[in-house]
Amino acid sequence: MPTVDIVDLNNEKVGSLDLADEVFGAEVNEALLYEAVRHYQAGERAGTHKTKVRREVAGSGKKLWKQKGTGRARSGSVRSPLWRHGGTVHGPVPRDYSYNLPKKMVVGALRSALSAKLRDGELKVVQAFDFADHKTKNAMGALAKLEAGRTTLLVDNGESRNLTLGVRNLKGITLLPTKAVSVYHLLGNRSVLLSEAAARKFSEALAK
Numbered sequence: 001m002p003t004v005d006i007v008d009l010n011n012e013k014v015g016s017l018d019l020a021d022e023v024f025g026a027e028v029n030e031a032l033l034y035e036a037v038r039h040y041q042a043g044e045r046a047g048t049h050k051t052k053v054r055r056e057v058a059g060s061g062k063k064l065w066k067q068k069g070t071g072r073a074r075s076g077s078v079r080s081p082l083w084r085h086g087g088t089v090h091g092p093v094p095r096d097y098s099y100n101l102p103k104k105m106v107v108g109a110l111r112s113a114l115s116a117k118l119r120d121g122e123l124k125v126v127q128a129f130d131f132a133d134h135k136t137k138n139a140m141g142a143l144a145k146l147e148a149g150r151t152t153l154l155v156d157n158g159e160s161r162n163l164t165l166g167v168r169n170l171k172g173i174t175l176l177p178t179k180a181v182s183v184y185h186l187l188g189n190r191s192v193l194l195s196e197a198a199a200r201k202f203s204e205a206l207a208k
Contacts, residue, residue: 003016003019004118006125007146010145011146015127023203037184039106051091110181113186124194126146126195127196128196152193
């Protein structure tokens with residue numbers, strides 16, 4: 001069972017926490033991590049690409065010349081895909097790229113990601129993000145003491161107004177509740193700071 005130190009906002013140890021071995025000590029499955037990130041990115045795609053077919057492009061519907069007798073190839077409309085500025089054949093249309101990933105795969109990927117972060121020393125448990133005010137400067141100072149990386153994911157169960165306002169303008173800082181955390185967020189940030197409540201929540205929810 002992994003045991004981690006609990007630190008305060010001054011990065012001083014104030015206790016320790018036993019984490020679930022199934023969640024924070026699992027074997028890292030890289031193939032599963034890849035599938036989870038691919039699944040998240042597919043769901044984020046807008047899918048708004050669109051080209052116009054011949055019925056949608058501008059142009060007259062009049063037949064350009066008579067069918068026979070001119071010596072030219074027969075033609076019926078300037079909107080034909082064969083013509084410049086004509087419609088597009090088999091072009092992209094709006095679509096939804098998202099797809100379902102089995103729940104066991106999602107949970108397994110989260111376990112792998114959390115275990116990898118803890119193994120690499122990129123995960124830290126903070127007692128609580130109790131900022132005295134909502135000033136960005138003070139939030140930046142607290143994160144510097146916690147040795148946050150250039151890109152940092154903060155995970156907190158509660159809704160602290162000071163925390164939300166303090167970090168929202170900091171570049172590279174992402175704040176999420178436990179239920180919104182994905183493998184994409186965990187792997188996409190250099191360091192992960194969990195509140196004690198969030199760490200306990202992960203241990204309970206993902207160990208089942």
